[in-house]
Amino acid sequence: MSHDRAQQILCDLIAINTVNPMGKAWPGPAPVERPVVEYLELLFSRYDVALERQTYSDRHENLLVVIPGQREGAATLFESHIDTVPADDWPETAFQPRVEGTKIFGRGACDDKGPLVAMLLPLLELLESGQRPPQPVLFLAAGDEEYAQTGIRHYIDNERRPLGRGLFGEPTQCLPVIQHKGTVRWDITVQGRSAHSSTPANGRNAILDMLPVIHCLRELEQEFQTRYTSELMTGPTLTITMIHGGRTRNAVPDQCTISIDLRLLAGMDLQRSSEEVRRRVDSLGVEVSHSLHQAATPSLATSPEDPFTQFVLDTCRQELGRDVVPTGAPYCTDAAYFPAGSPAIVVGPGDIRHAHAINEFVDLREVMQCARIHKRLMLHDWESGR
Ligand SMILES: [Zn+2]
Numbered sequence: 001m002s003h004d005r006a007q008q009i010l011c012d013l014i015a016i017n018t019v020n021p022m023g024k025a026w027p028g029p030a031p032v033e034r035p036v037v038e039y040l041e042l043l044f045s046r047y048d049v050a051l052e053r054q055t056y057s058d059r060h061e062n063l064l065v066v067i068p069g070q071r072e073g074a075a076t077l078f079e080s081h082i083d084t085v086p087a088d089d090w091p092e093t094a095f096q097p098r099v100e101g102t103k104i105f106g107r108g109a110c111d112d113k114g115p116l117v118a119m120l121l122p123l124l125e126l127l128e129s130g131q132r133p134p135q136p137v138l139f140l141a142a143g144d145e146e147y148a149q150t151g152i153r154h155y156i157d158n159e160r161r162p163l164g165r166g167l168f169g170e171p172t173q174c175l176p177v178i179q180h181k182g183t184v185r186w187d188i189t190v191q192g193r194s195a196h197s198s199t200p201a202n203g204r205n206a207i208l209d210m211l212p213v214i215h216c217l218r219e220l221e222q223e224f225q226t227r228y229t230s231e232l233m234t235g236p237t238l239t240i241t242m243i244h245g246g247r248t249r250n251a252v253p254d255q256c257t258i259s260i261d262l263r264l265l266a267g268m269d270l271q272r273s274s275e276e277v278r279r280r281v282d283s284l285g286v287e288v289s290h291s292l293h294q295a296a297t298p299s300l301a302t303s304p305e306d307p308f309t310q311f312v313l314d315t316c317r318q319e320l321g322r323d324v325v326p327t328g329a330p331y332c333t334d335a336a337y338f339p340a341g342s343p344a345i346v347v348g349p350g351d352i353r354h355a356h357a358i359n360e361f362v363d364l365r366e367v368m369q370c371a372r373i374h375k376r377l378m379l380h381d382w383e384s385g386r
Contacts (some may be wrong), residue, residue: 001121001371006364007104009120011097012039013082013113014106020083020146021059031061033143036082040065040141043120047127056154060143064155065123067137073383074164075136078123078374079152079334080116080348081145084108090358105361110350114362115169115370116141118349122375134381136161145334148294152334164382165308165343167374168335171350171362172327174320174370176312178345179232179266180329182299182336184274184292185241187259188213191287194247194254203252207245209286210256214240216280217260224273230265232328237263238277259293263330266301297332300344308343311380312373316347319373347373 016035026032037053040063044051055061060083069075087094087107094107104114123139138161142151170177190210195203217238225235238260245256264273278290302309304326316324331352338344349366 001125001368001375003364003368006117006121006367006371007099009043010104010109010113010117010362010364010367011099011106013116014097014104014108015095017095018083018108019086020144022086022147026059028058031055031057031059031143033061033082033141036141037061037063043124044127049127054154054158056150060150062143062151062155063141065139067123067126067133067139069135069137070132071135071383073135074162074342075138076377076382077138077140077163077166077338078119078169078378079140079142079166080119080169081112081142081151081334082116083143083146084111084113085146085356102364103361104364105359107360109354109360110171110362111352111355111360112145112169112171112348114350114367115171115348118367118370119167119169119374121368121371122378125375126378133378135164135383137378138163142334149297149334149337152337156337156339163339163342166335166338166345167312167377168333168338168344168346169348170333170346171352171355172329172347173351174316174347174349174366174373175324175327176309176316176345176347177329178300178302178304178309178326179230180300180332180336180346181233181236181263181265182268182270182297183261183263183332184270184296185259185261185294186274186290186292187257188281189255189257189289189291191289192252192254192256195252197250197252200252203254206253206256210243210245210258212284212286213281213288214258216284217277220277220280228265228268230328232326233265233330236265236268236273237261237330239263264299266299266328268299270296270298298336300333300335300346302343302345306343309345312345312347312377315373315376319369319376
């Protein structure tokens with residue numbers, strides 16, 4: 001696995017714009033991810049390996065690479081996503097990869113094309129060697145992670161092969177993230193009654209009626225944080241992310257809407273907790289309605305004691321040359337959709353603080369480190385334990 005090859009592939013991938021339209025109109029004609037899917041197909045075309053292009057909407061698709069094992073058995077899934085967030089605030093050089101020493105800058109450098117390259121390198125090396133992994137290895141280059149996570153959901157819903165364990169590439173500085181929060185987002189609208197602002201008593205001010213709702217949400221966040229704690233991550237959060245109210249400067253506003261983002265700890269029931277929030281808001285005596293923004297993202301709750309966790313930790317310790325402990329994260333990943341009962345871990349090069357930001361970068365030394373971690377995991381015999 002060479003540094004030069006990693007640099008070449010990563011620069012190629014950054015130069016291919018796969019910005020997710022994030023729910024906005026998509027002119028097409030092909031899915032957002034198509035040019036990267038074609039690039040990967042070409043990369044794998046030299047080897048005798050099965051490729052499955054999975055197109056699940058007019059705007060998104062995945063590519064699955066299937067490598068049979070020496071023996072049958074539950075497969076290990078390696079997954080990274082190939083869409084990126086937009087670069088509207090970084091228009092000039094986001095898609096012109098820039099190399100500075102060992103760092104590579106560009107949109108997607110660490111989220112998620114660097115982590116993708118860390119999986120690709122050992123995979124290509126494995127295929128070049130003609131070796132078979134002990135058990136089947138699956139590699140999924142997933143679409144639409146950044147918006148609705150339809151890529152991983154489509155894949156999991158249609159996969160018939162048994163999945164034993166999953167590795168998900170995201171920028172974690174090569175440290176295994178075994179748990180992360182689940183998220184549910186919805187809008188709360190307070191209904192008032194409009195009136196001329198010279199006679200406000202004739203109306204009902206929806207913005208003022210929103211005040212007790214906001215106050216109640218602040219209290220609930222405190223309660224959740226007292227009730228639920230985790231050693232691996234910060235407590236649950238209930239954040240008001242947007243507010244809209246009123247139509248004109250000279251009328252009592254008849255409507256006010258806030259958007260909320262509820263993030264819960266691994267193991268908390270998303271449904272029950274969001275129902276609790278709704279019940280409390282509904283009991284305030286103001287006219288409210290709730291509308292779900294999009295499907296909730298479940299949490300990731302892999303056990304620190306799981307043998308898979310233990311093996312990944314050991315592998316990271318050996319490769320990084322220092323102690324490594326399992327961590328938790330406040331953000332969501334595709335790992336949340338891995339089948340319950342099979343462990344999934346998020347690990348990849350780069351720092352989440354640089355993801356979605358101007359001057360996003362990844363250090364190639366970390367990409368190589370993570371590639372070596374993945375190589376060991378690909379070649380491990382999960383059944384005999386060797
Ligand atoms: Zn990502």
